[in-house]
Amino acid sequence: MKFASQHLQSATAILEAYDGAVPLHHFLKGYFAANKKYGSKDRRSISHLCYAYFRLGHAVKELAAAERITIALYLSAADEWKVLFPAGWQLHDNMEARLEQVKQQYPMFAVEDIFPFHPVSEGLKLTAFSLSHLRQPKLFIRTRPGKTKAVQAKLDAANIAYEQPAENIFSFTNNTRLEDVLTLHKEYVVQDLSSQRVGNMMKLPVGAGTVWDCCAASGGKAIMAYDLLQVQKLLVTDVRDSIIKNLVARFRESGIRNYNHLVVDVTNEAAVKKALGKQLFNLVICDAPCSGSGTWGRTPEQLYYFSTDKIKHYSELQKKIAVNAAQHVAAGGYFLYITCSVLQQENEDVVDWILKHTPLQLAKKELLKGYDEYADSMFAALFVAPA
Incomplete structure (x- = not known):
């Protein structure tokens, strides 16, 4: 190229100035705004190299930035x-061959150092x-309904x-511009594949019921519930x-x-009782705040830091959110616990806590493994309240 x-020199200079305090894409936007000499192609290439540096996670952190970037580019087969x-x-088609080539020059390199956090949720293939x-x-x-x-x-x-x-799911390369062709929110919503698959757990026999999304954030899960269920x-x-x-704007x-x-x-707990009183819901969605470890492929700087x-x-x-929210599940209703984490302490351990500290019964739990499909990985557990 x-x-x-x-471009490699520019990327290493940027990385020396970056400390992870803000998302990398925000930092890069500000950096390029202050340095007008870079054209659009230059900005894309330099940004790609910066992200490559962080994609190695915690592996070979002792190496210089240029070496880490080169290793990441080689392993990703960036011809x-x-x-x-x-x-x-040689740019072998086989990942194992590329890994062996890297280890010959950098014997300290280990795949398991990319993501060194443990224990992980059951079923996760850590190398992949x-x-x-x-x-x-x-x-x-x-x-959206009727728009496919x-x-x-x-x-x-x-x-x-x-x-x-799937019929109502479309995927694209990450830099695809859709806003000039489709109408966001009215015709479609941006939602990761695993996040959409959480919707399978929402398709419950609650009928035209009541739903509380207790950690709504941007409202993605609430909109999905609205689209999938007859919500009164x-x-x-x-x-x-x-x-x-x-x-509200969305x-x-x-x-x-x-x-x-x-x-x-x-x-x-007191704030919840004051705000909700004795309200009960057929479905309570708890998309809990978490490490986001299942989404770090999109924000590798978070993996690094x-x-x-x-x-x-x-x-x-x-644990606090789940126990407090569970008190507002109607008899025979459902509680859906969700994280975008792959860590056991945020997933199975919290499930065990909910079972111990609430009357809820576990109906299903699943690690939604998106890493083989260029998607995020998530965890979801569905509970039912005694009738």
Whole structure:
């Protein structure tokens, strides 16, 4: 690639100035705004190299930035960057062969060091999961009810390449621009494949019931529940007023009118009781705050800077939220616990805590492994309240 060496030098300079305090894409946007000399292609190439550095996670952290970037590019089979590869490094099609080539020059390299956090949820193939961080996940969308055919027709007319994992799910390369072709929120929502598969647990015999999304954030799970269920009453809450304001705007654009919203700290039992009183719901959705470890393929800088002390912090939050929210599940109703984590302390351990400290019974739990499909990995557990 032309200018590859210059782009590598620029990337290493940026990495020296970056400390992980803000998301990498925000930092890069500010950096390029202050340095106007870079054209659009230069910005894309340099950004790619910066992300490559973090995709190695905690492996060979002692190496210089340029070496880490080169290893990541080689392991991801980035043929366009082969000019940067050391002499003799053949770009084998087989990952095992590429790993062996790297280990010959860097014997300290170990795949398990990319993602060194343990224990992980049952069923996770750690080697495959670790290596998945070397590639950018795909962009996934879910079509809104009745919009699938129209969306497909527009994509075909615009010659936008896509795959269709399910009837109302489309996937694209991550840099695909859809906003000039489709109407966000009205025709489709951006939602990862595993997140959409959580919807399978929402398809419950609750009929035209009541739903509370207790950690609503941007409202993705609430909108999915609205689309999948005959919801008579929908309540969305979050601890942050700014998030609720953004959610209200998104709901307006999505055509959702029949709902209530509140700012509530669900870790505080007294605050929950004051806000909700004795309200009970057929379905309570708890998409709990978490490490996000199942999504670090999209934000590898978080993988690089993550420290194990945060796991206990999130686990304690999750336990408080789950127990407080579970008190508002109607008899015979359901409680859906969700994280975008692959760590046992945030997943199975919290499930055990819920079973011990609430009357809920476990109906199903599942690690949604997206790493083999260029998607995020998530965990979901469905509980039922005694009738």
